[in-house]
Each structure stands twice: as structure tokens, then as C-alpha cells.
Amino acid sequence: NAHRIAVIPGDGIGKEVVPEGLRVLDAVGQRFGCAFHFDTFDFASCDYYLEHGQMMPDDWKAQIGGHDAIFFGAVGWPETVPDHVSLWGSLIQFRREFDQYVNLRPVRLMPGVPTPLANRAPGDIDFYVVRENTEGEYSSIGGRIFPGTDREVVVQETVMTRIGVDRVLRYAFDLAQRREKKHLTSATKSNGISITMPYWDERVEAMAPHYPDVRWDKYHIDILTAHFVQHPDWFDVVVASNLFGDILSDLGPACTGTIGIAPAGNINPERHFPSLFEPVHGSAPDIAGKFIANPVGQIWSAALMLDHLGEREAGAAVVRAIEEVLARSEYRTRDLGGTAGTTECGEAIADAVLSG
């Protein structure tokens, strides 16, 4: 029974790193005997937009809604399409319409990856950011009045729902409970964002007693970013609103060396809809077309996808292969101080899976 995967390369380096992810998945198929059926789609890209005037066809949900997962590259080409148009017309649609309410982002210091932090070694940094992925600060409610005048006012609503907050908190508490340290950190800003954020805190406090074995704490987002830099070893599972999770899941990987290796799972835990797996980095127009992008974020995303599909052994093998290859300097891409190209790095990881 083949896993049916919708493949969406998107824009920029998405088109360069997705093939490396597929290369590794092919290797996984050979090594572990799991079968994949890939369908590739050209929508959710700015090229598609320029041709059709919209980011996706009207029936996009029918086209990919029946797949077991979406393997996604990156979207955005601001030179031709403003980011809020391209993103709201694709990625943010997927997250919302497929109710992928958890954005799961591992942060781990890998062997061989130079970290900007002093005195940190692999093993010191190993945690998850659990980001709310459908509501909060990313709302589409708001607008502008008195445009072009001195009275101009622009407003945008942050929206938190009981259902939306509780379900992501539950996922995070569950995850923390399964881990060794059983430690949950909540990102807040209730001292400044005085309506929605105290509500977030309230829901955390209401849920905590159901997880008596999970130790939890909370920090305001400002000092939390400081702690990421100064004490990344403090964290195990960090749960955050849509915006705060977005920030923390770029900052965390930066502390471990590069966002080029960071993966993300946009997950619908109930499996009513396909989940989407993508690297945290975007389309990176500045280095697109040169085949120098780091494919590890995309490949690690494939590992997260394998976990989600129930292929846990294969997922673990891919992560091991990544670690093996990163430990050897000759396959590191430029963002890691190496000289390897996208393909060389991808091939090395695929080989490591095959021989691993």
C-alpha cells in the first residue's frame, strides 16, 4: 500500500531542495521497502500566480485533499508577487483549510554544525517548538480607514478561541509527557498584550493539573528570546501562539547554527486532512538558481513526514543519515562553512540511508 504524497516545490530554492528530499525518500523506499506514490503540483508558486492570477486553482482542495501528506518546498518571490499575497494564497490556506493546527519544529544542535553560540556542543540543545498554526495573530480580520490622510488608521484583530488554544496546548502537554524531561515552557506576553495573552496563560493554567507529571513554566516572549540565546539547554517543549512560535522557531535553529537545516511539520493530529511537511527556511531568492542551498531542512522534513506516516524506523534512519553526513565536512553547504552543492549533500544523505 503506497503512501500517496502530494509534492509541491513552490518557488526559489524550494525547487532545488525538494528533489533532494525525494531522492532520500527513494532511498528509504529501497532500504525499508515502503512504497510511495508521488504526485507533483505546480501551483502554490508565484509562477503559477503570474500565469493564472491566483496562487492555486479553485479545486486545489479536491486535487490534494485525498493525499496522505504534502511534501512542500517554499513559497514566495517578492520581486513579482507581494509576500502576503503569495503566502496567504497558499501556505496559510493549507494550514487553515486542512486544520493543521500544530506546527511542530524540532530544534537540535547537530554534530558538525558550527553554532554562533560559544561553548555549546551537540546534546546541549534538543527541544521542540510547538506552534499554534491556524489562528492568533495571523487573522484576516481588520482593515483601514481614512486612507491617504493624517487620520489614517489600520487595525488587525488577534483572535484566540477556546478550542484553538486548548487543542494545541493539549498536543504540547502530551508531547512533553512522552519525553524524558517532561518539561513544558509556555511563551506569553500577558504583561503587554493584555487581553489575548492573559487568556492564553489562563488556559495553560487550566490544563496543567491534567498533567501532574509535567513540570511547566512560562516566560514573556521578550525575555524568552534572550533565554534561547543564553540558556538553550533549559528547554524541552516550548508551546507558543502563531506569531511567537514563528519567531521562536527561526531563533532556535539560528542558535543551533542555521535555519537551513530546520524542518517543520504542519500537522492535523486527527488525520482528517493531509499534514504538510516543509523546511523552516523560505524560498531564499538571494541564493535561488545556484544550487548552493542546504537541502537538510527539506530532508529532515521528509523524516518528520515518515514519522507521521507511521514509518518510524525509516524516519529515524533519515535523521541518523543527516547526522552522519553533517559530521563530515566535505558534504556541508556554504551556510555551514562548507563548499558542497545542494545535490552533493542530498546524494550523500541518500547514500547514507542506503548503506546505513
Place this chain on the structure above:
Amino acid sequence: NAHRIAVIPGDGIGKEVVPEGLRVLDAVGQRFGCAFHFDTFDFASCDYYLEHGQMMPDDWKAQIGGHDAIFFGAVGWPETVPDHVSLWGSLIQFRREFDQYVNLRPVRLMPGVPTPLANRAPGDIDFYVVRENTEGEYSSIGGRIFPGTDREVVVQETVMTRIGVDRVLRYAFDLAQRREKKHLTSATKSNGISITMPYWDERVEAMAPHYPDVRWDKYHIDILTAHFVQHPDWFDVVVASNLFGDILSDLGPACTGTIGIAPAGNINPERHFPSLFEPVHGSAPDIAGKFIANPVGQIWSAALMLDHLGEREAGAAVVRAIEEVLARSEYRTRDLGGTAGTTECGEAIADAVLSG
């Protein structure tokens, strides 16, 4: 003609570091012959709240509105008063009612301060965060419907006005223009926060042509936090909304070693109202009462206040005294790996001002 200063120690370590700031200002008075008149107020503290049921007296504006500046410690004691009550009843009131629309926060790697970043030396990191300080994400508009049910929804409005955005951008462009590098970075998130943030970008683009000699760029807040860690040398002046500026001005100082030394000026550039000077760190209940807090943030805030009062020579002397003392390990507090107490460090800086 004495400068009239309203002194508000507030809560926690605010009460421990403010006296050190005053000690240094006394030294400044002796050394530079400038005169200060200090009035100390017990409001804007949680003790005051517990006694009076509100953070400040009804006539607080009359009591401090005529002063030349406010020298502020920190507010907040969450064990007895929720943070959003104590902060919105004091600090956020000051910022808004005294129209302190610029929050100016220098980020500088000082000699002798251990940084969590590898391979960074004094001189490498030296920039300003200019934070919008009166509107944006810190709005008081919003509320809750269907409380206690599964339909519960909580909303909060972000509000940006043409006047509010333009004036802080102008301040930031002006500052960049006066600096050697003439480089302005704008923090945005227009790809996700799709109504207010594209507006912010639009206003930056409208203002830039008036400053042809200022080189400017923009980054989404998620990758910008990554760049703070990976490339802090890229920045000169960083302008940001209220929330983004809040985050960046804790993260920046963390990258330079500690938020214990970071100062802030809450500035009304037109001088219609007193400006307020405070350390970036808060009341720090965990270390309060032990006199181990680092007083440098408070003392550096005094230097910013001196600049604002036109005592530039004295302000520069205080910064030099801080640098001198930090370079000598015996006066460093624990957050810097030293063993000195709050008072020892403060006395050393005051002495350095006197003999400097």
C-alpha cells in the same frame, strides 16, 4: 538651574538599582557642576497598589508632569498583582499619557562582559533599537465573548495610525542619518500579519526617499531574530513596532551578554511631557532583596537621561565610567560571572565618574 527629576523606584530590584543610579548622578553633579533636584514617589509599585487598590493616585500627572524627566526603576510583583494590572496601571500609562512615542534602546558589546556568542569582541556589536512605544500591538481594544464555554473567543486589536507610525520612523531615519553607517533596518512581518504590517512597510517606503543618504532594508521578525544571533554586526539602527521592538531589545542585549546592563529611554522628542529612563530588565522577583542585581542598566539609563537633559559631556562620562568598571573583573555582578554586589558595582562607577 537644577534639573527636576521625578524618581520612581517601583518594585523588586528597582528599589535596589535606583539608589545606585542616584549615587552616580550625585557624582556627576560634583564632577560637572550640574544640579539636580530629586523628588521620590512611592506610586507605580505593587506595594502602593496593595494599599490603595490602584497603581497610582488620581493626580499622578499633576504630581510628575512638570518634572524634566522621570528616573524609573522597574514595576511588577506577579505574586500579589498580575503583571498586566501593574504594568498597564503604571509604565504603559506613562508611555501613552506622556506621549513617549520613542523607546530608544542601545545595544552594545561592552569590554569585559562575557557574551554568549562565539568570536565577538567589543566594537563588533553597536546599534540602536528604536521601538514604537504608544500603539501597535499594545492596544487596549478587545475582549471576550461566551466566557467559560467551548465557543469562547478572545480578540485584541492591533492599531497603527499614520501619525504614530510616521513619527517613530522619522525619528529612526533621523538617528540613522546622524550615525556613521547611516543604515536603517525595519522589522516587519508583512508575509503573515497581513494587514497592519504591510502598512508599516508602506510607510517605510514612503519615508525613505526623504533620506537619500540612508541605506535601508527590512527583515521579517522571525529571520531578524536569527540575524541578531548570527550577524549582530549587520545592524546600525533597527526600527520596530511596539511588540517587535520589545522582543528585539531583550534579544539584542542578551546577545551582548546580559539584559542587566541594557538601558532604555522612553522619549517624547518634542518635550511636551517628561521623558522616562529605565533599565530594560524588570523587577526580577527571583533575585530581589539580595542586593545582587546588576545596577549598570539603571546607571546607563541615567546616562541616556543626561543626554536628553542636554548634559552630553556628563552622559558620555558616565558611559566611559561604566566601560572602565566593567573591564575590571572585581566589580562585575553575578550575571556577568563576577561576585560583586549591587552597591559595590554602583560605588565603583560613581568613583570612576569622580576621578575620570
